[in-house]
Amino acid sequence: MTIQWFPGHMAKARREVSEKLKFVDIVFELVDARLPISSRNPMLDQLLQQKPRLILINKADLADPQQTKQWVSYFKRQGYFALAINAQDNQGIKGIVPAAKEVLKEKIARDKARGLKPRAIRAMVIGIPNVGKSTLMNRLVGKKIAQTGNKPGVTKGQQWLRFGNEVELLDTPGILWPKFEDPEIGKRLALTGAIKDQLIHLDDIALYGLDFFARYYPDKVAARYNLTAEEAALLAPELLMKITQKRGYKDNYDRGAELVVFDIRQGKLGRYTLDRLEELGEADDAVD
Incomplete structure (x- = not known):
């Protein structure tokens, strides 16, 4: 994206x-x-x-x-x-x-x-x-x-x-830049609400968010959506389908995606940090 x-x-x-x-x-x-x-x-x-x-x-x-x-x-x-x-x-x-x-x-x-x-x-x-x-x-x-x-x-x-x-x-007004060269940055900004929702596809952002939480905070996903450990370990598309169905939205995956995105933004899955210092190779000596 x-x-x-x-x-x-x-x-x-x-x-x-x-x-x-x-x-x-x-x-x-x-x-x-x-x-x-x-x-x-x-x-x-x-x-x-x-x-x-x-x-x-x-x-x-x-x-x-x-x-x-x-x-x-x-x-x-x-x-x-x-x-x-x-x-x-x-x-x-x-x-x-x-x-x-x-x-x-x-x-x-x-x-x-x-x-x-x-x-x-x-x-x-x-x-x-x-x-x-x-x-x-x-x-x-x-x-x-x-x-x-x-x-x-x-x-x-x-x-x-x-x-x-x-x-x-x-x-001063908030200033974004003309183009996000790294698509990851665009997704992270969209997930936290820094980019207007009209400019993005919420299902893409929901999948990104679920993939991130499954990697770094899997227990929080399971707790929020009442999932078993096996269900929480599903790949993001299947996980979104499972959450949508569990919430009674049937096949309305757009509604499920909106739920996930706003749950993440509002902190209902707990505290999280999308930018990870280990990605910069700095985590081991990051704390003085």
Whole structure:
């Protein structure tokens, strides 16, 4: 499955990000803890270049906690300061300002040595659609200012928000990239809801999700759908048929596929991480 999607508002957002970078000190890059690599936009490295960056691994409550620890260590080894958070429940939010100050400590020291009056840190919040930017903004500011929604593309424009006296935040729309060269990335993003369902085939995504869970979390599939060990070990197409029939949908496999996809998205099969460090050959030494 190849997904190509670059709406006009995303092209505009990319230009706006490039133009606004000169006004900020640091970029808060949000990624989804369930897919910390696949939810990073590869265009950002070219756009941001040497701009200081804090990677916020959001939705940590939905991800495999051991995998999240490994990804935090991985990003640190890549030279980034990373912090696992759950913006929805305000977990880890208090650590963002200290982390930003740590990333900017050399700049802060230079400004102080030059006799410049301290000012609020200016930060840009950026990430792909549906990664939780608006929820984070609302948590930081302490009131519902940024529009939120459990679907990609809710945030359309840009706005500055004040976070106490220490940080000024610039929100940006979510930006995807024109084409996913790796079809696995497209499937992972689709499974977590980062791509509009109108652009994908839910049955393909359901089969991908079932295959993944059968490989890494087989007990969770069996528990959720009341399957025997033998049934849970079926290949994904047969497994989808079995789940559809057990739920009383008869031969309505589209309905069965929709059930599986939304169960996975809503965490009804438990916590999971789609991006695996072992695929990068890094898992053995990933935890400091």
